Amino acid sequence: xxxxxxxxxxxxDYRTALARQEQLRDARRAGAIPxxxxxxxxxxxxxxxxxSSADELPLGEAFFHARGIDVVxxxxxxxxxxxGPGQLVGYPIVAVDDVVGHxxxxxxxxxxxxxxxxxxxxxxxxxxxxFTGVWVGEAKIASIGVHVAGRxxxxxxxxxxxxxxxxWTWFTPCGLAxxxxxxxxxxxxxxxxxxxxxxxxxxxxxxxAVAETLGLRQRQVTPERLDRALKSSxxxxxxxxxxxxxxx
Numbered sequence: 001x002x003x004x005x006x007x008x009x010x011x012x013d014y015r016t017a018l019a020r021q022e023q024l025r026d027a028r029r030a031g032a033i034p035x036x037x038x039x040x041x042x043x044x045x046x047x048x049x050x051x052s053s054a055d056e057l058p059l060g061e062a063f064f065h066a067r068g069i070d071v072v073x074x075x076x077x078x079x080x081x082x083x084g085p086g087q088l089v090g091y092p093i094v095a096v097d098d099v100v101g102h103x104x105x106x107x108x109x110x111x112x113x114x115x116x117x118x119x120x121x122x123x124x125x126x127x128x129x130x131f132t133g134v135w136v137g138e139a140k141i142a143s144i145g146v147h148v149a150g151r152x153x154x155x156x157x158x159x160x161x162x163x164x165x166x167x168w169t170w171f172t173p174c175g176l177a178x179x180x181x182x183x184x185x186x187x188x189x190x191x192x193x194x195x196x197x198x199x200x201x202x203x204x205x206x207x208x209a210v211a212e213t214l215g216l217r218q219r220q221v222t223p224e225r226l227d228r229a230l231k232s233s234x235x236x237x238x239x240x241x242x243x244x245x246x247x248x
Contacts, residue, residue: 002034002035002216002217003034003035003218004036004092004217005034005037005221006207006220007038007039009038011085012040013043015072017038017040023230024036025149025154027233028095029150029152032229033229035093035095035216036092036221037091037156039203039207040089041087041088042083043084044070044082044083045083046071046167046171047073047083048072048073048079049075049079049081049145056079056080056175057071057171057172063170074155076146079172079174080175081145081173081174082168082173084164085163087158088203090156090206090207092153092214094214095152099148103132103146105213106146106156107132108123110134110209111123111134113202113205113208114134114141116205117188118188119136119187121141122135133174136182136187139180139182140173140180141159141181142157142159143157143173143174159202159206160181160182160184161183161199162184162185162198163183165181168181184198184202185198
């Protein structure tokens with residue numbers, strides 16, 4: 001069975017993580033690494049996907065900058081979303097031949113991991129692209145947005161676990177004016193525990209669920225192992241080498 005390398009990076013700046021994803025994408029296209037997933041948290045940041053519009057940020061960027069929240073335009077699909085400490089973010093850098101199928105697989109993996117945590121969740125593909133992600137009742141608990149270049153994905157999912165939910169009220173999340181956002185901690189209430197133990201549990205469950213849903217065997221690797229793989233193929237991508245990327 002093919003492997004999914006999983007690297008736990010802890011708290012890492014969004015722009016730094018984006019640069020790392022792009023390096024890993026090129027390495028994956030060159031065949032220097034197998035399918036890989038970064039699991040991490042971000043300092044407070046709002047990201048605007050390709051389908052975002054100006055009216056989704058009615059308070060303006062200066063409002064968020066004054067509160068220590070960065071605002072970054074990105075090339076992933078989807079609209080506005082928020083990341084902050086206590087939210088679990090996963091970036092699968094994997095070869096695909098069906099982008100929509102990849103998104104559906106990520107949704108299924110998150111639904112499965114949440115079920116193991118005691119939360120009944122669902123995807124809503126029948127409601128259209130604005131409802132991509134994972135929902136508990138009518139509240140959204142996880143956002144998904146991906147980008148594909150050379151048949152390899154970047155970006156991924158963000159699951160609200162034990163993060164501060166207040167920033168979600170300052171803008172229009174996911175382009176849905178009436179959406180309610182929720183978290184694992186809110187759904188579990190007194191049974192949730194708090195902070196790092198809850199995050200640690202979800203890190204393990206989600207990594208396992210994503211690997212199995214992708215049909216891969218999970219292998220935990222260190223950030224140093226990724227660095228060594230990148231150094232073995234600096235600046236190499238599929239276009240430069242003529243390599244082909246096997247897909248599932």
